Amino acid sequence: xxxxxxxxxxxxxxxxxxxxxxxxxxxxxxTVIEAASGETALEAFAHKGxxxxxxxxxxxxxxxxxVCRSIRRRSDVPIVMVTARADTHDVVAGLEAGADDYxxxxxxxxxxxxxxxxxxxxxxxxxxxxVMTFDGLELSPESGVVKRDGSEVHLTKTEFRLLCELAANAxxxxxxxxxxxxxxxxxxxxxxxxxDVHVRRLRSKVEDDPSDPRLxxxxxxxxxxxxx
Amino acid sequence: MSAEAARTWRxxxxxxxxxxxxxxxxxxxxxxxxxxxxxAVLSVLTYGLVRSFLVEQRExxxxxxxFLNARVVRDGLASRSPQPDPDRILSSLETPSGTGAVxxxxxxxxxxxxxxxxxxxxxxxxxxxxxxTPGRQxxxxxxxxxxxxxxxxxxxxxVYFEAVSLDGVDGILDVLGFSLAGAAMLTxxxxxxxGRWAAARVLSPLTSVSEAAAxxxxxxxxxxxxxxxxxxxxxxxxxFNRMVxxxxxxxxxxxxxxxxxxxxxxxxxxxLSTALEVLVARRDELPQRSRAALDLLAADVGRFQRMVEDxxxxxxxxxxxxxxxxxxxxxxxxxxxxxxxxxxxxxVINDGHRVPAQVDKRRxxxxxxxxxxxxxxxxxxxxxxxxxxxxxxxxxxxxxxxxGVPPEERERIFERFYRGSVxxxxxxxxxxxxxxxxxxxxxxxxxxxxxxxxxxxxxARFIVELPGER
Numbered sequence: 001x002x003x004x005x006x007x008x009x010x011x012x013x014x015x016x017x018x019x020x021x022x023x024x025x026x027x028x029x030x031t032v033i034e035a036a037s038g039e040t041a042l043e044a045f046a047h048k049g050x051x052x053x054x055x056x057x058x059x060x061x062x063x064x065x066x067v068c069r070s071i072r073r074r075s076d077v078p079i080v081m082v083t084a085r086a087d088t089h090d091v092v093a094g095l096e097a098g099a100d101d102y103x104x105x106x107x108x109x110x111x112x113x114x115x116x117x118x119x120x121x122x123x124x125x126x127x128x129x130x131v132m133t134f135d136g137l138e139l140s141p142e143s144g145v146v147k148r149d150g151s152e153v154h155l156t157k158t159e160f161r162l163l164c165e166l167a168a169n170a171x172x173x174x175x176x177x178x179x180x181x182x183x184x185x186x187x188x189x190x191x192x193x194x195x196d197v198h199v200r201r202l203r204s205k206v207e208d209d210p211s212d213p214r215l216x217x218x219x220x221x222x223x224x225x226x227x228x
Numbered sequence: 229m230s231a232e233a234a235r236t237w238r239x240x241x242x243x244x245x246x247x248x249x250x251x252x253x254x255x256x257x258x259x260x261x262x263x264x265x266x267x268a269v270l271s272v273l274t275y276g277l278v279r280s281f282l283v284e285q286r287e288x289x290x291x292x293x294x295f296l297n298a299r300v301v302r303d304g305l306a307s308r309s310p311q312p313d314p315d316r317i318l319s320s321l322e323t324p325s326g327t328g329a330v331x332x333x334x335x336x337x338x339x340x341x342x343x344x345x346x347x348x349x350x351x352x353x354x355x356x357x358x359x360x361t362p363g364r365q366x367x368x369x370x371x372x373x374x375x376x377x378x379x380x381x382x383x384x385x386x387v388y389f390e391a392v393s394l395d396g397v398d399g400i401l402d403v404l405g406f407s408l409a410g411a412a413m414l415t416x417x418x419x420x421x422x423g424r425w426a427a428a429r430v431l432s433p434l435t436s437v438s439e440a441a442a443x444x445x446x447x448x449x450x451x452x453x454x455x456x457x458x459x460x461x462x463x464x465x466x467x468f469n470r471m472v473x474x475x476x477x478x479x480x481x482x483x484x485x486x487x488x489x490x491x492x493x494x495x496x497x498x499x500l501s502t503a504l505e506v507l508v509a510r511r512d513e514l515p516q517r518s519r520a521a522l523d524l525l526a527a528d529v530g531r532f533q534r535m536v537e538d539x540x541x542x543x544x545x546x547x548x549x550x551x552x553x554x555x556x557x558x559x560x561x562x563x564x565x566x567x568x569x570x571x572x573x574x575x576v577i578n579d580g581h582r583v584p585a586q587v588d589k590r591r592x593x594x595x596x597x598x599x600x601x602x603x604x605x606x607x608x609x610x611x612x613x614x615x616x617x618x619x620x621x622x623x624x625x626x627x628x629x630x631x632g633v634p635p636e637e638r639e640r641i642f643e644r645f646y647r648g649s650v651x652x653x654x655x656x657x658x659x660x661x662x663x664x665x666x667x668x669x670x671x672x673x674x675x676x677x678x679x680x681x682x683x684x685x686x687x688a689r690f691i692v693e694l695p696g697e698r
Binding site for chain 1: 498565566
């Protein structure tokens, strides 16, 4: 990665885990800012900022979801939730609070680094036209701007990349596996809920009636497509 | 029962085991027996009462009639003019049919019917009346019951007898007897039917209790009995429900414990594995002994991690909180990805068609991964993987290159922590002991089954069978 090393804000109350994470992530080339609680995390983010935020779900005081929501309100920085288990409601709750991805404890630092790299990737701008329009929605992959009926819509990086991927294949159905691969860099066994919740979030921002989607439609048993 | 009594009881040879009737049969029999005895007693009483009443009535009537007729005869015989004619007097008497009148006047017997004569009359009565006492006596004439009433007529030194047939009474009594017997039988049958119905009514709450218990035993801890309106049954229902509540709480607590323990272990494990990663990245900087120690550490921390994961997974299945998230997939594609992710470079064989199936992707990945690891660790490598479908089922077949699984172990290898003869030979084990047990659980959650056979020419063949798309 050229230029400034990315800064990760880690929010974890267990001291030893926090230290181990710092060591491992610094090995991967990141600068680590530590926070032991939700409150200190929000303070650190407000004053120092970060390029990626890693939040443990189990925090004393303000819980991880609240921290995620707070940060999301002010920024579209990539957020990764650190959950205990994959098959609980934690994952969906975290995603709906605004997270871009999640890892389960205990995680492999190298894999976490790979996830973060995928999130920091810019959307592919090479094969798409500079501005795409769909029924009131204006999308510019290069500049990263999305407008609905003239007013700008704020999407997270991941939501934006999802939209770009669907737009680049407008009218075609993309399966969950394909979206997981192209947007998150996951293989066949990636978690489909990542796609489902992000589609829900996308709809709430770009659809006139999110409960009756006209743009981002579900194709039962196959996946999603952007109505051209 | 005291110990001694128990011993005695056991020592006594049981010639034959008495057949125990069910509760329903016993209640029905009791009702029938009760109805029978009651109706029998009533019938007998009624019969007796009616019989004695009828007989009494008949007798009374006969006696009254005899006395009246005796007076007429006496008046007839006592008159001076004209000369008394006993025959004429007798025939003038009003005697209903079935009655015979007999008179002795001046030593001569006169009768007004063919059926009854002086010789028909019972001896004891004749002697009694001769001595001057009126009386009556039952006797048999031509096999039929008769009643004889005798009245002395001292005025004219005569005796007057009347004999009345009791046959008619008996005829009525026969009809009565048959009707009562018939009624008793009907009552018994009705009693039996009522008994059956009553037994069914009483047993129906028990049926619902046993159904609830069966449902709970099969794992559905949410079943409770509804509060019945019957106050007697309310106690049964409430104590049953309390028992199930306690059971459910106990099971959940146990399941939570296993789950909580595994959960708590994740935190120190995270530190261990993350710090280990940092060390492993600097392995080359370490002296040789440290490197050897580090390798051991890395291997067993990895094993520890897998164990905790597997334990957590299986404890969730035990607690019944395992949820299946089914998705439509092409099983061939899934197996291909799983096999390569598990590190086996084998080509998945299939006849070229898609094999659609509804599966939980994550669990199926675990199933394939565990089977592949099993083949790599204990089977000398994966020989062949195939995906087939036929007749409503889909199958994944994994053959290894080892010595196969002995027939007596083929069921046991799917047990938790089972170390078979093959795996036990290894000096170390990377597995948690739960790999195949988890395969069985995951496949079971899908409604399928897994088993092992012999492969040709050698090795073990593991077959996972799942219900196919309809």
